[in-house]
Amino acid sequence: MTQWAKGNLGRAAESILNTPNAHVGIVTGFYIKHATPPSPETDGLGGMAHLAAGLSSAGVAVTVITDAPCAKAVWAVVDALPAPVNLEVVSTAESSVRRLRRFLEEGDRPLTHLIAIERVSPASDGKPHREHGWDMSRETAPLHLLFEDPTWKPRWLTIGIGDGGNEIGMGSLPKDIVEREIPNGSVIAATTPADYLIVAGVSNWGGYGLLATMACMSPKLRPDLLRHFNRVMDHRFLSAAVETGQAVDDSRVDSPGRPQMSVDRIPWDQHASLLEEMADVVASRVKDEAGA
Incomplete structure (x- = not known):
């Protein structure tokens, strides 16, 4: 999947940077009904937070969008x-x-x-599914209609960030790729495409990468884009999601997820270390530009 989507990260970043008076909407929230308590998962929330913090610091208008089942956790992170x-x-x-x-x-x-x-898309049966095939249609708003609708043409460019084949944007992939590379792919494969698809090992990482790529491309906006791109803020965002929003992780068929400081079963500090590595890459680019 990553090979098919190669180049989209840079194109997505360039598109936002080159748009005067940009206004970026960010849709997130992946609800897990089979969790204790029922709540959205932690993935997607941190990526949304860093994008929102960086873009707004750089003077770009931001609107975060979610649905009622995910509202508590998304609000908690937005409030942070x-x-x-x-x-x-x-x-x-x-x-x-x-x-x-x-x-x-x-x-x-x-x-x-x-x-x-990390926002689920309908599959070929018209219903959104979790990774093991469970139907999520009763507890999920059809926010994919902001990206694609047979009776309507979007007035904005669309970007999809995902990691599992069932998210908005993954409909840009040939279905056979998802069916071949993802368990239950024939059931869960997304049908909603995006102008630019960003595939990451964890969806939050795709959000980090988009912000870091924008910072690499724009020396002028770089300090503002990365003003809050650090370990302390990342911990603040995840803490808000988990402690106030009760966002969950590690939800399996045989074991309900619960609020905890991890994303996709990876402890928080490992995510924070990756974020710092991305920040270091941008800093190295700054040094190279200064020495050129």
């Missing part, structure tokens, strides 16, 4: 951001999503880009 951003919450009804879509198109500052990070 260093500066306020807009938050829109829809019910699980299709009519609620369509109302939001009209608002985002017709508001004072319409969206220019829409990012989905």
Whole structure:
């Protein structure tokens, strides 16, 4: 999957940077009904937080979007951001999503880009599925209609960030790739495409990578984009998700997930170390530019 999507990370970053008066929407929240308590998973929330913090610090308008089942955890992370951003919450009804879509198109500052990070897409049966095939349609708003709808053409560029084959954006891949490389791929494979698909080992990492790539491309905006891109803020975001929002991890068929400081079963400090490595790569580029 990563080979097929190669180059999209840079193109997505360039698109945002080259858009005057950009307004970026970020859709996130992957609800786990079979968890203790039922709550969204931790993945996606940290990537959303770093993108929102970096973009807003650089003067880019940001609107975070989720649905009612995920609202508590997403709000907790948005509330932990260093500066306020807009938050829109829809019910699980299709009519609620369509109302939001009209608002985002017709508001004072319409969206220019829409990012989905770890947000489930419908499969070929029209229903969203968890990785082992469970139907999520009752507890999931059809926010994919902000990305694709047969009766409507998006007025914004779309970016999908995912790791499991069932997320918004993964519909850009040939279905046989997901079926071949992902367990239960024939059942869960996403059908919702994006203009730019970013595939990562963990969806949060794709969010980190997009922000770091923008910083590499724009020396002018680099200090603001990475102002909060550090271990301390990452811990703050995940703590808010887990302690206030009750976001969960490690939810399996035979073992309900629970609130804990990990993402995709990887302890927090390993994620923080990767974030620091990305920051170091950007810093090395700065040194190379200064010596050129």
